Amino acid sequence: EDQVTQSPEALRLQEGESSSLNCSYTVSGLRGLFWYRQDPGKGPEFLFTLYSAGEEKEKERLKATLTKKESFLHITAPKPEDSATYLCAVQLFLNDYKLSFGAGTTVTVRA
Amino acid sequence: SQTIHQWPATLVQPVGSPLSLECTVEGTSNPNLYWYRQAAGRGLQLLFYSIGIDQISSEVPQNLSASRPQDRQFILSSKKLLLSDSGFYLCAWSVGQGSAAFFGQGTRLTVV
Numbered sequence: 048e049d050q051v052t053q054s055p056e057a058l059r060l061q062e063g064e065s066s067s068l069n070c071s072y073t074v075s076g077l078r079g080l081f082w083y084r085q086d087p088g089k090g091p092e093f094l095f096t097l098y099s100a101g102e103e104k105e106k107e108r109l110k111a112t113l114t115k116k117e118s119f120l121h122i123t124a125p126k127p128e129d130s131a132t133y134l135c136a137v138q139l140f141l142n143d144y145k146l147s148f149g150a151g152t153t154v155t156v157r158a
Numbered sequence: 159s160q161t162i163h164q165w166p167a168t169l170v171q172p173v174g175s176p177l178s179l180e181c182t183v184e185g186t187s188n189p190n191l192y193w194y195r196q197a198a199g200r201g202l203q204l205l206f207y208s209i210g211i212d213q214i215s216s217e218v219p220q221n222l223s224a225s226r227p228q229d230r231q232f233i234l235s236s237k238k239l240l241l242s243d244s245g246f247y248l249c250a251w252s253v254g255q256g257s258a259a260f261f262g263q264g265t266r267l268t269v270v
Contacts, residue, residue: 051201078256090164090248090261091202098256134201143256144190144209145217148201 050074051137051149059155063124068152070135071117078143080118082111083134085151091134125156160185164249164262171269177222177236179265181249184230189251191232192259193224196246208232244269 054069070080079098083091095104097113104111108129110121120133132153136146164181171177183189190209194202206224208214214224221240225233232249246266250259 081258083261088264088266090250090264093258093260096258136202138256144207144252145204146192146202146259147204148194150199150201 050147051135053133053135053149053152055152056150057153057155059157060122060125062126062156062158065121065123065125067122068120068133068154069117070120070149072137073116074137074139074147076140078138078140080113081136081138081146082109082118082120083136085132085134087132094133122154125154127156127158130154130156160251160260162249162251162260162262164265166265167263168266169268171239171267173241173269174238177234177239177243177267179234179247179249179267181232181234181262182230183251186230186251186253188229189253190259191226191230192250192252193222193232193234194248194250194261196248196264198245202248206234239269241269243267 052071079096081096082094085091095111100115102113108123112119132151134148134151136148138146161184192207193205196202204217208226211226221236223235246264248264249262252259
Protein backbone atom coordinates (compact mmCIF):
# COMPACT_ATOMS: atom_id res chain seq x y z
CA GLU A 48 0.00 0.00 0.00
CA ASP A 49 1.38 3.38 -1.06
CA GLN A 50 2.15 5.66 1.84
CA VAL A 51 2.55 8.77 -0.29
CA THR A 52 0.28 9.73 -3.19
CA GLN A 53 0.94 12.67 -5.45
CA SER A 54 -1.57 14.29 -7.78
CA PRO A 55 -1.91 15.08 -10.54
CA GLU A 56 0.58 12.82 -12.31
CA ALA A 57 1.20 15.50 -14.91
CA LEU A 58 0.40 19.20 -15.10
CA ARG A 59 0.69 21.43 -18.14
CA LEU A 60 0.66 25.15 -17.45
CA GLN A 61 0.92 28.30 -19.45
CA GLU A 62 3.64 30.68 -18.31
CA GLY A 63 2.17 32.80 -15.52
CA GLU A 64 -0.67 30.36 -14.76
CA SER A 65 -0.45 29.56 -11.05
CA SER A 66 -1.36 26.10 -9.78
CA SER A 67 -0.89 23.63 -6.92
CA LEU A 68 0.44 20.11 -6.57
CA ASN A 69 -0.85 17.77 -3.91
CA CYS A 70 0.95 15.22 -1.76
CA SER A 71 -1.21 13.14 0.56
CA TYR A 72 0.07 10.57 3.04
CA THR A 73 -1.60 7.77 4.96
CA VAL A 74 1.05 7.21 7.59
CA SER A 75 0.87 8.23 11.23
CA GLY A 76 3.74 9.55 13.26
CA LEU A 77 5.04 11.95 10.62
CA ARG A 78 8.48 13.30 11.47
CA GLY A 79 8.83 15.45 8.36
CA LEU A 80 7.68 15.96 4.80
CA PHE A 81 10.18 16.84 2.10
CA TRP A 82 9.80 18.34 -1.37
CA TYR A 83 12.31 17.80 -4.16
CA ARG A 84 12.64 18.93 -7.74
CA GLN A 85 14.04 16.52 -10.34
CA ASP A 86 15.14 17.43 -13.84
CA PRO A 87 15.29 14.69 -16.51
CA GLY A 88 18.32 12.44 -16.10
CA LYS A 89 19.41 14.16 -12.87
CA GLY A 90 19.25 13.42 -9.18
CA PRO A 91 16.54 15.10 -7.10
CA GLU A 92 17.31 18.55 -5.72
CA PHE A 93 16.12 19.34 -2.21
CA LEU A 94 13.59 22.18 -1.91
CA PHE A 95 11.82 22.20 1.47
CA THR A 96 11.27 20.38 4.74
CA LEU A 97 8.01 20.78 6.67
CA TYR A 98 7.68 19.40 10.18
CA SER A 99 4.32 20.46 11.57
CA ALA A 100 0.79 21.22 10.38
CA GLY A 101 0.38 24.86 9.49
CA GLU A 102 4.01 25.31 8.54
CA GLU A 103 4.84 27.08 5.28
CA LYS A 104 8.11 27.48 3.37
CA GLU A 105 8.82 29.64 0.33
CA LYS A 106 11.50 29.81 -2.31
CA GLU A 107 11.13 32.09 -5.30
CA ARG A 108 7.88 31.08 -7.03
CA LEU A 109 7.35 27.98 -4.88
CA LYS A 110 5.51 27.75 -1.59
CA ALA A 111 4.98 24.53 0.35
CA THR A 112 2.32 24.06 3.01
CA LEU A 113 1.49 21.19 5.35
CA THR A 114 -1.74 19.98 6.94
CA LYS A 115 -2.34 16.89 9.03
CA LYS A 116 -2.74 14.57 6.04
CA GLU A 117 -1.41 16.40 2.99
CA SER A 118 0.96 18.96 1.64
CA PHE A 119 0.62 21.37 -1.23
CA LEU A 120 3.29 22.86 -3.43
CA HIS A 121 2.03 26.10 -4.91
CA ILE A 122 3.70 27.44 -8.03
CA THR A 123 2.98 31.12 -8.51
CA ALA A 124 3.33 32.67 -11.98
CA PRO A 125 5.48 29.80 -13.24
CA LYS A 126 8.17 30.19 -15.84
CA PRO A 127 9.41 27.56 -18.35
CA GLU A 128 12.42 26.92 -16.13
CA ASP A 129 10.04 25.63 -13.45
CA SER A 130 9.35 22.62 -15.68
CA ALA A 131 10.45 19.52 -13.78
CA THR A 132 9.16 16.57 -11.80
CA TYR A 133 8.33 17.47 -8.22
CA LEU A 134 8.66 14.70 -5.65
CA CYS A 135 7.47 14.60 -2.09
CA ALA A 136 8.70 12.23 0.59
CA VAL A 137 7.71 11.44 4.17
CA GLN A 138 9.83 10.50 7.13
CA LEU A 139 8.42 8.85 10.24
CA PHE A 140 9.38 9.06 13.88
CA LEU A 141 9.48 5.26 13.77
CA ASN A 142 12.54 5.46 11.53
CA ASP A 143 13.71 8.99 10.96
CA TYR A 144 16.60 7.98 8.73
CA LYS A 145 14.38 6.84 5.86
CA LEU A 146 12.50 8.84 3.25
CA SER A 147 9.55 7.25 1.41
CA PHE A 148 8.80 8.92 -1.89
CA GLY A 149 5.69 9.48 -3.96
CA ALA A 150 5.71 8.93 -7.72
CA GLY A 151 5.94 12.64 -8.47
CA THR A 152 4.12 15.27 -10.49
CA THR A 153 5.64 16.26 -13.83
CA VAL A 154 5.10 19.95 -14.48
CA THR A 155 5.49 21.44 -17.95
CA VAL A 156 5.31 25.20 -18.30
CA ARG A 157 4.84 26.56 -21.82
CA ALA A 158 6.03 30.01 -22.82
CA SER B 159 30.62 22.45 1.55
CA GLN B 160 29.44 18.91 1.08
CA THR B 161 29.56 17.18 -2.27
CA ILE B 162 28.57 13.73 -3.45
CA HIS B 163 30.17 11.87 -6.30
CA GLN B 164 28.53 8.96 -8.03
CA TRP B 165 29.89 7.03 -10.99
CA PRO B 166 29.60 5.96 -13.68
CA ALA B 167 26.84 8.14 -15.13
CA THR B 168 25.78 5.52 -17.65
CA LEU B 169 26.35 1.79 -17.79
CA VAL B 170 25.25 -0.95 -20.18
CA GLN B 171 25.84 -4.45 -18.89
CA PRO B 172 24.91 -7.92 -20.17
CA VAL B 173 22.64 -10.20 -18.19
CA GLY B 174 24.64 -12.31 -15.73
CA SER B 175 27.53 -9.88 -15.44
CA PRO B 176 28.60 -8.35 -12.11
CA LEU B 177 27.92 -4.78 -11.03
CA SER B 178 29.71 -2.26 -8.87
CA LEU B 179 28.46 1.30 -8.44
CA GLU B 180 30.41 3.63 -6.21
CA CYS B 181 29.43 6.71 -4.28
CA THR B 182 31.58 8.99 -2.13
CA VAL B 183 30.70 12.00 -0.03
CA GLU B 184 33.04 14.87 0.79
CA GLY B 185 32.83 17.58 3.41
CA THR B 186 31.01 15.74 6.18
CA SER B 187 31.73 13.04 8.71
CA ASN B 188 29.64 9.99 9.60
CA PRO B 189 26.94 10.63 7.03
CA ASN B 190 23.92 8.42 6.59
CA LEU B 191 24.17 6.89 3.12
CA TYR B 192 21.45 5.61 0.84
CA TRP B 193 20.93 3.74 -2.42
CA TYR B 194 17.68 4.34 -4.26
CA ARG B 195 16.41 3.00 -7.58
CA GLN B 196 14.00 4.83 -9.82
CA ALA B 197 12.07 3.03 -12.55
CA ALA B 198 10.72 5.06 -15.47
CA GLY B 199 7.78 7.19 -14.35
CA ARG B 200 7.96 5.88 -10.83
CA GLY B 201 9.03 7.23 -7.47
CA LEU B 202 12.26 6.43 -5.72
CA GLN B 203 12.51 2.99 -4.13
CA LEU B 204 14.86 2.74 -1.17
CA LEU B 205 17.23 -0.22 -1.60
CA PHE B 206 19.76 0.16 1.23
CA TYR B 207 20.67 2.64 3.88
CA SER B 208 23.58 2.87 6.30
CA ILE B 209 23.83 4.93 9.46
CA GLY B 210 27.36 3.82 10.24
CA ILE B 211 30.28 1.94 8.77
CA ASP B 212 29.08 -1.45 10.07
CA GLN B 213 25.36 -0.78 9.85
CA ILE B 214 23.64 -1.46 6.53
CA SER B 215 19.93 -2.10 6.27
CA SER B 216 18.30 -3.74 3.28
CA GLU B 217 14.83 -2.61 2.35
CA VAL B 218 14.00 -4.85 -0.57
CA PRO B 219 15.19 -8.48 -0.89
CA GLN B 220 16.69 -8.79 -4.32
CA ASN B 221 19.72 -9.43 -6.43
CA LEU B 222 21.75 -6.54 -4.98
CA SER B 223 24.00 -5.93 -1.99
CA ALA B 224 25.65 -2.89 -0.46
CA SER B 225 28.89 -2.31 1.40
CA ARG B 226 30.47 0.62 3.20
CA PRO B 227 34.24 0.10 3.22
CA GLN B 228 34.94 3.63 4.49
CA ASP B 229 32.93 6.23 6.39
CA ARG B 230 32.07 8.23 3.28
CA GLN B 231 32.01 5.49 0.65
CA PHE B 232 29.02 3.39 -0.30
CA ILE B 233 29.07 0.65 -2.91
CA LEU B 234 26.18 -1.13 -4.61
CA SER B 235 26.98 -4.55 -6.04
CA SER B 236 25.53 -7.52 -7.79
CA LYS B 237 27.14 -10.85 -8.66
CA LYS B 238 24.82 -11.53 -11.60
CA LEU B 239 22.63 -8.86 -13.14
CA LEU B 240 19.06 -9.52 -14.22
CA LEU B 241 17.09 -7.63 -16.86
CA SER B 242 14.87 -6.33 -14.05
CA ASP B 243 17.88 -4.59 -12.47
CA SER B 244 17.76 -1.92 -15.17
CA GLY B 245 16.95 1.52 -13.83
CA PHE B 246 18.25 4.81 -12.54
CA TYR B 247 20.33 4.33 -9.38
CA LEU B 248 20.78 7.20 -7.00
CA CYS B 249 23.09 7.59 -4.03
CA ALA B 250 22.23 10.07 -1.30
CA TRP B 251 23.51 11.28 2.06
CA SER B 252 22.10 12.94 5.13
CA VAL B 253 23.37 13.84 8.57
CA GLY B 254 21.71 12.99 11.84
CA GLN B 255 18.06 12.12 12.26
CA GLY B 256 15.01 13.76 10.75
CA SER B 257 16.98 15.54 8.07
CA ALA B 258 16.74 15.83 4.30
CA ALA B 259 18.76 13.63 1.99
CA PHE B 260 20.96 15.06 -0.74
CA PHE B 261 21.36 13.16 -3.96
CA GLY B 262 24.07 12.43 -6.46
CA GLN B 263 23.54 12.72 -10.18
CA GLY B 264 22.63 9.06 -10.63
CA THR B 265 23.72 6.10 -12.75
CA ARG B 266 21.56 4.96 -15.65
CA LEU B 267 21.96 1.16 -15.76
CA THR B 268 20.70 -0.81 -18.73
CA VAL B 269 20.94 -4.58 -18.56
CA VAL B 270 20.83 -6.18 -22.01
